[in-house]
Every structure is written in structure tokens, then in C-alpha cells.
């Protein structure tokens with residue numbers, strides 16, 4: 301579903317992504333772990349086409365998105381769910397309208413159909429009771445859940461989450477991590493999550509990649525990372 305091959309990106313003469321390659325299959329969760337500044341957000345921005353690589357291939361469901369026009373990219377993005385650090389909810393819309401908005405814009409569903417879809421997804425993220433609330437009235441954890449619901453409202457087959465646990469306490473972090481896993485499984489998404497939250501990465505990932513200064517140090521199952529003899533890996537995960 302996601303195929304990245306020899307991705308290179310320099311920004312202002314600085315190497316930010318240095319020959320990154322990986323694949324993510326349908327219904328698979330890859331967590332990209334790395335310290336602050338390692339290149340995680342820049343990598344995700346390439347996957348949705350907000351940044352273009354200097355070199356390399358990024359295929360999403362068989363299409364090389366580095367070759368798409370702006371218009372084609374916009375259409376491609378509608379089929380991808382993303383939950384970014386900024387949250388990106390509309391402050392002037394309540395939860396219901398935040399979720400209904402993409403359906404009103406991009407589908408021909410009537411208002412009854414839209415309400416059914418929104419209710420269904422709110423139920424999945426456990427926020428039925430909050431549909432009339434505005435983002436400012438929600439806790440950080442609830443906003444992330446609405447963000448996740450909005451990422452999935454168009455039935456995306458690709459789910460990208462940038463540091464979904466940042467700013468949350470340990471319990472909320474575990475809850476949102478488990479919810480992402482549940483949603484990802486239910487929709488059979490190829491999922492990429494960036495994080496520096498090692499516990500939750502090991503909790504929900506099918507595979508983990510550790511990136512350091514724009515390079516993948518190791519990629520493998522949680523078990524494989526645990527038994528790696530690489531010193532950096534052991535130090536990082538301990």
C-alpha cells in the first residue's frame with residue numbers, strides 16, 4: 301500500500317532524510333520512532349505530498365505521488381487519513397460539523413446519510429456525547445479522538461499520525477494509541493505513526509522503524525528490535 305524507496309531530502313543544504321526505504325502493507329501499523337529533529341514529521345509530509353523529495357519514489361496504492369500535479373495530489377489526499385500534531389479542527393465548527401464537513405464537500409451524501417456516518421464514527425471513537433461541543437470545550441485527548449474520527453470519515457485506506465500521544469498524560473496516551481490500533485484494524489489501513497513514545501510504540505506496532513538524523517537505523521517487529529544487538533537500538537529502547 302505504501303512503498304518508499306531511496307527517499308532523499310535536503311532542506312537549506314542540510315540532509316534531512318537520507319536514503320529512506322520501507323513498505324507498509326494493508327492493515328499493518330508501522331511506528332517510526334526517533335528523537336526530536338530526527339526527521340519524522342518531514343517524512344510524513346512527504347507521504348501526503350506536502351513536501352517533494354530530492355530523490356526517491358513514494359508509491360501510495362501503486363501511484364508514485366512525487367509525480368502528481370497539485371490537483372491530482374489534492375484528490376489523492378482526500379483518500380488518506382491524517383492526524384497531525386496541530387490537530388487541525390475548525391474552531392468555529394462543533395464536533396458534528398467538523399466531521400460532516402469533508403462529506404459535505406467531497407461526497408454527494410444527503411444530510412441523513414451524513415448524520416449516519418458521523419454518528420457511526422463518533423461511536424467508534426467514544427464521543428457520541430460530545431457532538432455539539434466546540435473544539436475549545438474539549439480536552440486534549442478528546443481533540444485527538446475527534447482528529448482521528450475526521451481522518452477516517454472518508455474511509456481512508458492510509459492512516460498517518462504525527463506524534464499522536466504528544467502532550468497527553470500516560471493514560472490518555474495509551475488510550476489514543478489503542479484507539480488508533482483499533483481503528484486501523486477495523487478499516488484495514490496501512491498505518492504510519494511517528495512517535496517518541498517507546499512504550500506505546502511497542503504496544504501497538506506491527507513493525508517499528510527507528511530513525512536517527514534522517515536515516516533508518518533499524519526496521520523490524522518489536523520482537524526483532526528487542527533482540528537486536530545494535531548498541532544504539534538497545535540504548536534507545538531501554
Ligand SMILES: Nc1ncnc2c1ncn2[C@@H]1O[C@H](COP(=O)(O)OP(=O)(O)O)[C@@H](O)[C@H]1O
Pocket residue numbers: 311312316334335336337338339340341342343
Ligand atoms: N521547513 C523547514 N525548514 C528548515 N528546516 C526544517 C524544516 N522542517 C524541518 N526542518 C529540519 O528538519 C529536521 C527534521 O525535522 P522534523 O521532521 O520536524 O523532526 P521530528 O523528528 O522532530 O518530527 C530538523 O532538523 C528540522 O530543523
Ligand SMILES: [Mg+2]
Pocket residue numbers: 340341342462463
Ligand atoms: Mg515532528
